[in-house]
Amino acid sequence: MGKNDTVELLKGLHIFDSTLRDGAQGEGISFSVQDKLNIVRALDELGVAFIEAGNPGSNPKDLEFFGEVGKLKLENSRLVAFGSTRRKDIAVTDDPNLRSLLAAGTEYVAIFGKTWDFHVTDILRATKEENLSMIEDTIRFLVAEGRKVVYDAEHFFDAYLANPEYSMETLRAAVSGGASLLALCDTNGGTMPDDVQRITALVSRECNVPVGIHCHNDAGLAVANSIMAVKAGATQVQGTLIGIGERTGNANLSTIIADLELKLGMPCLPKGKIASLTHVSRRVAETANISLDGGMPFVGLNAFAHKAGMHIDAVTKNPKAYEHVAPDSVGNERSFLMSEVAGRSMIIEKIRKFDSNIQKDSPVAAQIVARVKELEHAGYQFEGAEGSFELLVRKNIGKYRPFFDLQYYKIIGEQPLDGVSATAFAQIKIGVEGEMAITAGEGDGPVHALDVALRKALERFYPGVKEIRLTDFKVRVLDSKSATAAKVRVLIESTDGNHVWSTVGVSSDLIEASWLALVDSFEYKLISDVEKRFKAYL
């Protein structure tokens, strides 16, 4: 890529992700070399223009990473190595950090320098003139070595507000050294949006190179400040994809990207890439080993989840009623949460599956809503347990019949002789229309053993149960603060090869909770089979 191409690239609106550098400063974040490679792949898939990949001078892990990452074939992104201006009192050619920076072998480098006079004199303990030559020398040296330099003006907004003349002098030093872009940093994260807009506009007018913006979120304004800077002429937006970073984090790029593209009509990714925003954000969160905040704009699990009954009712009529953009525009999904406030319309919809005559104000609807509330209070959750919810509705509208009665079950745990497989035995006795069946089952744990025994007992009467397979089993301890009152919620997912359904059970006893979820699973299957046969006769 020639020099002019670079200028064109930097002049157009684009994204500079610092998850691997500034993001790595976040509390509890620690990336292995493999994690970093995965994140680079994900960001390249999303199509960010630049990936700031770390500081090769600061630790050997980063230098090893630059060796590995060079082997990746990236489609959209360019890697950037990060470092600081030369140390005071030494020549650029003698600075070991600058040598490591060159060793990283990236076409682009980002260099940060001091712009706030108070930092120069009180923290760096250098003269203001020395600082100016540190900036200019460093950039000139790197440019002479064939690098394109993004200059990060640390604390720029605080610096400008404290001493506008000196802060502008530092930028002029960077430009005269040959910087390709000036990134204005709100390093302490405390600047207000109108100041960011005013100062960015001024720098864009006065300096003859493209300008970037780098915000931190200490005042909760990193996204707003970044947007204001773009409106004032900044073309590069720096941040971290999911907002991780020191203290309160960096500007959240997933939010900024969606705002720029969907709200302001300012494309900042290659065409169509925004549809992978949710997926890539979740992958980065997973690699960083943090759970993505459900309420994160655009990409969070709840970004398009509707709970209040009136809202659900409205959204089913027209999504625009409570959604500012379509969920699939960022690759997310709309969801409805079942809950105490779910209101009736959701439940009515479901009831109508079984009885198309039911009316919105019918007493049975109120009865079901009340029952859902009661069960939720006891620890049930019907989100992700549609099978159990359907049975609950059936029980209330008279479209349910029990398929068997349980006489007893018994579990015996066995210490394995080989020390490997934990075995459990279950014995159960059930009655089906007056006939009794007693069976035993063996499994790797009590739930598996119960499943085997129940299946054996029912097969004789209902051959369809042979098709059921349990595909997932989740246990969640509720009220974990008070151990004596602790309850467990068991969620089971089952399939018969054609359908998948989930059921739930809650009890203070794990086996009892599992049994309840298991019985729902079998009953759901049996009831569905009976209905199919009934329909076939019609």
Ligand SMILES: [Zn+2]
């Ligand atoms: Zn920063």
